[in-house]
Amino acid sequence: MKEIKSSLIHCLLLLNMVSYVEAKDNETGELLFRQNCNVCHRGGNNIIIPEKNLQKETLKANGMDKLEAIVYQITNGKNGMPAFGGRLDEAEIEKIGNFVLSNSWELEKSF
Ligand code: HEC
Secondary structure: OOHHHHHHHHHHHHHHHHHEEEEEEEEHHHHHHHHHHHHHHHHOOOOOOOOOOHHHHHEEEEEEEHHHHHHHHHHHOEEOOOOOOOOOOHHHHHHHHHHHHOEEEEOOOOO
């Protein structure tokens, strides 16, 4: 009984660590987003092409609601959006992508 209890505690500790790591990754994603993307996408908006914003429904409608699609666009850029492939490494780009996907932005209704 004691052993079961102790392995249960181990399991819980491990689970805790996993979610801690995920939370940290998302924090890094948010920081990188603020440093690299906020100029154009503050609050999930798009100051250059407003209808290409980062709201969940918009991403879905544009086929951009998948990590690979977002990673591809961050790496290679598109139209008015610069390519970040030379400035950010793959892991950083993935963290930003996950941050974008995990967000539910309420857009400023300025357009
Ligand atoms: C100089 C302004 C600018 C910066 C900086 C910028 N973007 Fe963009 N972004 C755009 C423009 C313009 C588009 C629309 C591109 C198109 O589809 O024609 C866009 C589109 C997107 C889309 C697709 C939105 C949709 O609904 O189709 C995503 C996702 C995105 N950007 C994420 C990012 C991320 C993450 C960063 C930071 C690493 C970033 N952008 C930095 C201008 C920018």
